[in-house]
Amino acid sequence: MKIHATRPQPIPAAVLAALSAPALIWAQAATPVDAKTATITAAMACAALGGKTIGGAMLTAVVVTASGAAPVYCKVNGTLDPSLNLEIRLPDAWNGKLYYGGGGGYDGLIPPLNVPALVRGYAEVVSDSGHQGDGMSADFALSDTFAAQLFGSLSVPTVMAAALKVLTAAYGVPPTKSYFEGCSNGGREALMAVQRNPNLFDGVIARAPGYNWVGFMGAFNRTAKALAAPGGALSSAKTALLARHVRDACDGLDGIVDGIVANPAACTPDVLHLGGLRCPGGGDTGDTCLSDAQLAVVQTWTTDAIFAGSSTYRSKGYNLTGNEDDPMNFGIWVSGDGDVRKAGQYLFQDTTVKYCMARDPKADSLRYSPWDQNQVALYALAALYDATQTDIRPFIKAGGKLIVWHGGSDAALSVNSTIEYMANMEKAVGAENAAASTRFYVAPGVDHCEGGVGADKTDLLTALDEWVTKGVGPGTLSAQKLDAKGAVTLTQPLCQYPLYPRYIGPANNAAAAKLASSYACTSPGVAKQGELGVAAK
Numbered sequence: 001m002k003i004h005a006t007r008p009q010p011i012p013a014a015v016l017a018a019l020s021a022p023a024l025i026w027a028q029a030a031t032p033v034d035a036k037t038a039t040i041t042a043a044m045a046c047a048a049l050g051g052k053t054i055g056g057a058m059l060t061a062v063v064v065t066a067s068g069a070a071p072v073y074c075k076v077n078g079t080l081d082p083s084l085n086l087e088i089r090l091p092d093a094w095n096g097k098l099y100y101g102g103g104g105g106y107d108g109l110i111p112p113l114n115v116p117a118l119v120r121g122y123a124e125v126v127s128d129s130g131h132q133g134d135g136m137s138a139d140f141a142l143s144d145t146f147a148a149q150l151f152g153s154l155s156v157p158t159v160m161a162a163a164l165k166v167l168t169a170a171y172g173v174p175p176t177k178s179y180f181e182g183c184s185n186g187g188r189e190a191l192m193a194v195q196r197n198p199n200l201f202d203g204v205i206a207r208a209p210g211y212n213w214v215g216f217m218g219a220f221n222r223t224a225k226a227l228a229a230p231g232g233a234l235s236s237a238k239t240a241l242l243a244r245h246v247r248d249a250c251d252g253l254d255g256i257v258d259g260i261v262a263n264p265a266a267c268t269p270d271v272l273h274l275g276g277l278r279c280p281g282g283g284d285t286g287d288t289c290l291s292d293a294q295l296a297v298v299q300t301w302t303t304d305a306i307f308a309g310s311s312t313y314r315s316k317g318y319n320l321t322g323n324e325d326d327p328m329n330f331g332i333w334v335s336g337d338g339d340v341r342k343a344g345q346y347l348f349q350d351t352t353v354k355y356c357m358a359r360d361p362k363a364d365s366l367r368y369s370p371w372d373q374n375q376v377a378l379y380a381l382a383a384l385y386d387a388t389q390t391d392i393r394p395f396i397k398a399g400g401k402l403i404v405w406h407g408g409s410d411a412a413l414s415v416n417s418t419i420e421y422m423a424n425m426e427k428a429v430g431a432e433n434a435a436a437s438t439r440f441y442v443a444p445g446v447d448h449c450e451g452g453v454g455a456d457k458t459d460l461l462t463a464l465d466e467w468v469t470k471g472v473g474p475g476t477l478s479a480q481k482l483d484a485k486g487a488v489t490l491t492q493p494l495c496q497y498p499l500y501p502r503y504i505g506p507a508n509n510a511a512a513a514k515l516a517s518s519y520a521c522t523s524p525g526v527a528k529q530g531e532l533g534v535a536a537k
């Protein structure tokens, strides 16, 4: 019997929106089309596939007419037993390549169309990973062991086996290249594929990967408990106070006061001086200060969560970024603006405790015993969901290329955990292998997967494709920020970690501050106060 979750609070719409955010790429010129396959239109592909059983799935196929920026395509749907729904989108002029888009949260939904990939002629492949839900609930894992395994690691290779047959049936040939891109849980799926299915994809993009499921869920639990402690709740006014304090201390350490702390290495505890925020006597005396219980939350949030049982049961502390007051940052993900039970992190760890660990839908995660006192549950969770293996030499030897990206102001998943994974991966494969086959970028001021003050849009798919097909490994890339109408409002270089974009343009020049040419990828270091260049926003 399937037991469904009941939630004490509605899920914030913004959290759901973030879970289903499409990939961070946008339209440019379409990839040149292979002459042999380009003659097969979406309508022809649909006619070839509809009603047929291919790869174990009975397929439906409908032509979806062009709408807005989305071109016409053939939408193919099928279900692999027992309950793995897949969708394949075939463009009017196939470029010969496959693009697999990862899911988000606990999956359960077919991810939205990736318009830019379709515009470029990719055949898109997505799935709900084997169960149906809203992305915020792990209820499927309570009684359905196979659904849990599919979510953990099996759905991607299972869907790929079918998708390759479907594409071959539509076009007569399999794809020349196959790529995977995902963010958050999709980033975990990306690294899982790299680690466990090293021959499946020619290139993989892992963005803000939630690879350390045990570790970050434990960190979520620890932070939620601190927020739920007497006096620990943080209102939006308190979060805004904290963000201003961080900006005042650290914004200029990257050469420009622009609302982005691009050089977090220089934003040390001494520079931050959080003690200056303490309310007199340590009690809560209003919105101009933080109580001791609130400072304890900040302390918990920013320190590493390390659990017993395995060296991989850990999550690095979060940076204070000065963007805590951004709408998709600390309030939505961590504090719930005064009600922790509304926060994304609380909701994720709560459903994980209920359906994967305590295995009791009535369990209260805030009263759940310390994370590492539940060794059997941790082991089971890690075996299913953790993508913490660092030796990816089989993927590298197979010719695979990996691009990892993380937003510098991500309040959901710590960029420092990704930094740690990449350092450990380099140790495991060797510096030469890592340099030849992996790249790692941090985008300052960018929230979870997208949004925030910083430049969140980078065409990683084209960078990956050129790497795979032409052997040109990406260096510094270009990042943009767009307004609601799609106009570019900021360009920055996207630097390879540990470099960060330091402002080298003229002081007090608002136009120069928005141009990538005013920034240089720079090694981190502690800037002295007298060296700060200060420009207008």
Ligand SMILES: [Ca+2]
Binding pocket: 250, 251, 252, 253, 254, 255, 256, 257, 258, 259, 260, 261, 262
């Ligand atoms: Ca700055």
